[in-house]
Amino acid sequence: MAESGEGLGTVPEHERILQEIQSTDTACVGPTLRSVYDDQPNAHKKFMEKLDACIRNHDKEIEKMCNFHHQGFVDAITELLKVRTDAEKLKVQVTDTNRRFQDAGKEVIVQTEDIIRCRIQQRNITTVVEKLQLCLPVLEMYSKLKEQMSAKRYYSALKTMEQLENVYFPRVSQYRFCQLMIENLPKLREDIKEVSMSDLKDFLESIRKHSDKIGETAMKQAQQQKIFSVTLQKRNNVKFGKNIYINNRSPDERNKTVLKHAFEEEDENEEEVLTVQDLVDFSPVYRCLHIYSVLGDEETFENYYRKQRKKQARLVLQPQSNMHETVDGYRRYFTQIVGFFVVEDHILHVTQGLVTRAYTDELWNMALSKIIAVLRAHSSYCTDPDLVLELKNLIVIFADTLQGYGFPVNRLFDLLFEIRDQYNETLLKKWAGVFRDIFEEDNYSPIPIVNEEEYKVIISKFPFQDSDLEKQSFPKKLPMSQSVPHIYIQVKEFIYASLKFSESLHRSSTEIDDMLRKSTNLLLTRTLSSCLLNLIRKPHIGLTELVQIIINTTHLEQACKYLEDFITNITNISQETVHTTRLYGLSTFKDARHAAEGEIYTKLNQKIDEFVQLADYDWTMSEPDGKASGYLMDLINFLRSIFQVFTHLPTNSNDHAAMSGKVAQTACMSACQHLSTSLMQMLLDSELKQISMGAVQQFNLDVIQCELFASSEPVPGFQGDTLQLAFIDLRQLLDLFMVWDWSTYLADYGQPASKYLRVNPNTALTLLEKMKDTSKKNNIFAQFRKNDRDKQKLIETVVKQLRSLVNGMSQHT
Numbered sequence: 001m002a003e004s005g006e007g008l009g010t011v012p013e014h015e016r017i018l019q020e021i022q023s024t025d026t027a028c029v030g031p032t033l034r035s036v037y038d039d040q041p042n043a044h045k046k047f048m049e050k051l052d053a054c055i056r057n058h059d060k061e062i063e064k065m066c067n068f069h070h071q072g073f074v075d076a077i078t079e080l081l082k083v084r085t086d087a088e089k090l091k092v093q094v095t096d097t098n099r100r101f102q103d104a105g106k107e108v109i110v111q112t113e114d115i116i117r118c119r120i121q122q123r124n125i126t127t128v129v130e131k132l133q134l135c136l137p138v139l140e141m142y143s144k145l146k147e148q149m150s151a152k153r154y155y156s157a158l159k160t161m162e163q164l165e166n167v168y169f170p171r172v173s174q175y176r177f178c179q180l181m182i183e184n185l186p187k188l189r190e191d192i193k194e195v196s197m198s199d200l201k202d203f204l205e206s207i208r209k210h211s212d213k214i215g216e217t218a219m220k221q222a223q224q225q226k227i228f229s230v231t232l233q234k235r236n237n238v239k240f241g242k243n244i245y246i247n248n249r250s251p252d253e254r255n256k257t258v259l260k261h262a263f264e265e266e267d268e269n270e271e272e273v274l275t276v277q278d279l280v281d282f283s284p285v286y287r288c289l290h291i292y293s294v295l296g297d298e299e300t301f302e303n304y305y306r307k308q309r310k311k312q313a314r315l316v317l318q319p320q321s322n323m324h325e326t327v328d329g330y331r332r333y334f335t336q337i338v339g340f341f342v343v344e345d346h347i348l349h350v351t352q353g354l355v356t357r358a359y360t361d362e363l364w365n366m367a368l369s370k371i372i373a374v375l376r377a378h379s380s381y382c383t384d385p386d387l388v389l390e391l392k393n394l395i396v397i398f399a400d401t402l403q404g405y406g407f408p409v410n411r412l413f414d415l416l417f418e419i420r421d422q423y424n425e426t427l428l429k430k431w432a433g434v435f436r437d438i439f440e441e442d443n444y445s446p447i448p449i450v451n452e453e454e455y456k457v458i459i460s461k462f463p464f465q466d467s468d469l470e471k472q473s474f475p476k477k478l479p480m481s482q483s484v485p486h487i488y489i490q491v492k493e494f495i496y497a498s499l500k501f502s503e504s505l506h507r508s509s510t511e512i513d514d515m516l517r518k519s520t521n522l523l524l525t526r527t528l529s530s531c532l533l534n535l536i537r538k539p540h541i542g543l544t545e546l547v548q549i550i551i552n553t554t555h556l557e558q559a560c561k562y563l564e565d566f567i568t569n570i571t572n573i574s575q576e577t578v579h580t581t582r583l584y585g586l587s588t589f590k591d592a593r594h595a596a597e598g599e600i601y602t603k604l605n606q607k608i609d610e611f612v613q614l615a616d617y618d619w620t621m622s623e624p625d626g627k628a629s630g631y632l633m634d635l636i637n638f639l640r641s642i643f644q645v646f647t648h649l650p651t652n653s654n655d656h657a658a659m660s661g662k663v664a665q666t667a668c669m670s671a672c673q674h675l676s677t678s679l680m681q682m683l684l685d686s687e688l689k690q691i692s693m694g695a696v697q698q699f700n701l702d703v704i705q706c707e708l709f710a711s712s713e714p715v716p717g718f719q720g721d722t723l724q725l726a727f728i729d730l731r732q733l734l735d736l737f738m739v740w741d742w743s744t745y746l747a748d749y750g751q752p753a754s755k756y757l758r759v760n761p762n763t764a765l766t767l768l769e770k771m772k773d774t775s776k777k778n779n780i781f782a783q784f785r786k787n788d789r790d791k792q793k794l795i796e797t798v799v800k801q802l803r804s805l806v807n808g809m810s811q812h813t
Helices: 002-023 026-037 043-068 070-082 084-150 152-173 175-237 251-270 283-294 298-317 327-350 357-379 385-404 408-440 452-461 468-470 481-501 510-537 543-571 585-612 630-648 654-683 691-709 723-739 740-746 761-778 788-811
Strands: 447-449 476-478
Touching: 002 026, 002 043, 002 510, 043 691, 070 654, 084 152, 084 452, 152 175, 152 283, 175 283, 175 298, 175 327, 175 385, 283 298, 298 327, 327 357, 327 385, 357 385, 385 408, 385 543, 408 481, 447 452, 452 481, 476 630, 481 510, 481 543, 510 585, 543 761, 585 630, 585 654, 630 654, 630 691, 630 788, 654 691, 654 723, 691 723, 723 761, 740 788, 761 788
Parallel strands: none
Antiparallel strands: 447 476
16 A cells, blocks of 8 residues: 555656656756656656656557658658668667666665665654653753762752652653652652751750850850940940040040940950851751751651750750869850750741740740759859859859840849858858958057058058047057958958959849948958957957957947948948948947957956965964965056056047946956955855954955055046945955944844944854854863953854844845
């Protein structure tokens, strides 16, 4: 059927060629014949057949014509015969031409076949090229996918997979290699998930190691920013002092100068500043998040990331056991926490949905509770105020840093108030040691001043004013001892130390003023007062030292108003403010003075007891020595020298003069009363069984010396014989025995105007019984003398009456 179709198609073409041959000039036959060979492979044969048919047709026509024109044919034959020779020549030429044409046609046929074969190949190549052009983008994209996998560009690889699946694979889905690629993509996705998760784990481990460095950098930046702000504020605030040169210039020039210096300092600091991106490569997180987002498994990644970060948060919040021993332990703890939350804040702002504000707030609240508990526990072990102060500074920087990242830190500042109380306690303990050292090193004697320079040095340290002393020439002495200016200086140092903790707490000047005054009051009323009381009670502190302590407390009390002015100058809060706390120096030093006065009385009485213990009376002597006992004279001389010391008490005002006179008078009266009581107890001692009249007379001589001492006014200010009344009990008792006026005593007993009103019957009976026993022992033959017998009977009679009087008193009681 195909050949038939092809034959039908060539017949008109052959007819056309034949027509051209018939109608065309012989010179143009060549191109026409060449077209025969350019056509179908069997066209030559068919053309020859067509040519033969055409020739036959022409022969028939010729025959017809010949028949019709026979004569003419004959004529023509005749003519042909004539031209036969020419025809033969022509035949030979045609044959030769045909032969040559056939030889030339073979080569054309071969070339034509080659052309046909090439055209078929060209068509096949074109088809292959078209198919390859369709497959090449797929192969190129898959090759690109492999390169991206090798280069660990997993997010781009996933995007390439999407393009392959959505755009390229549908074009070549009929090919087997495409099916292999499609089957391999899920495995590649799983590989990407595993690799990206491994990178995330490495990242989490890396930021855990770098958290302290990140936190240190963030805290350093916050501190530098704070220093910059404070510096700028101070330079713009006249209260903190300005440079005179700057003040004389215009406001614009001053502001430019301030900003210039501030920015220069900031530029110097910025040279070393690093950002969190400089310290940590966050690309694994971004890649992993993008990969899981593309894979549609973003929730799994978010849950895993948050879970792992919570675990890391618990590890970061777990402190070391010895963290409280050094400030480096606290600093490392804070930097790790800051680093953790700086990373979380960065993740919050550069990713969408990986962490949320609610998540970070929940994590921070959990961490904040743990931090406060840890700090409260570990800070309680801190006994060094410098360490507590450094801890406070770290907490402030820690809070300011995290506050700059949007985390609430009010609870941290509340914790600082608790630590402030602990800081004050450590300060009080430290200053207790300082005060003890000052008291130990003090010589408890007035400060000698040799020249004007030394006087100015002392006045610059301690606010002492005495117009009378200033008029005196050098050398001279200040009434207080060296400990007073040292104590005053240390109280100011304490205020400075307490102020250091109040800085950067974001509190008003009023609150800071109240803090300083309360802590200073604690120092005065508890620490200094306790140190003074312990000092006063020390055994090696003598009467002279106690007198000097009284002088010192007086001057320290006067200096309290200067301490209040000192605090006012620091805080700029007027003392006239309603809620301003006053310093309790008046009561503190008044209590110390009272304790010192009491200790003076106690030590003075102890000294009297020591002298009294030296007494060595011969209680059976018949006659007195005619002079007072040696121990008593030594005691009186000692008391005279002691009471002269009281003249050193400060009298630069009427109040101080009255105070010093009262202390001296009270000490003198206490000493005389104690001496009188001790002498009375000596007479009535139960171990003393016998007393002779000579011993009584000797004892009377000693009491007379005591009365002479009292009447000599050892301390000015006593009215009349007030001091002598301390010995009135002894005097009346001894007078009774010396004059033997028992009838008067017994008759006037109980009367307000009695001469022996101060003599107790029991006391008189005890002493009389001791004298009665002595009389019996020393006068064995007294019963043979009438006077002695009468005296003995009188004694016995008086004893009986006294016993009756004593018994009557007992029954009445």
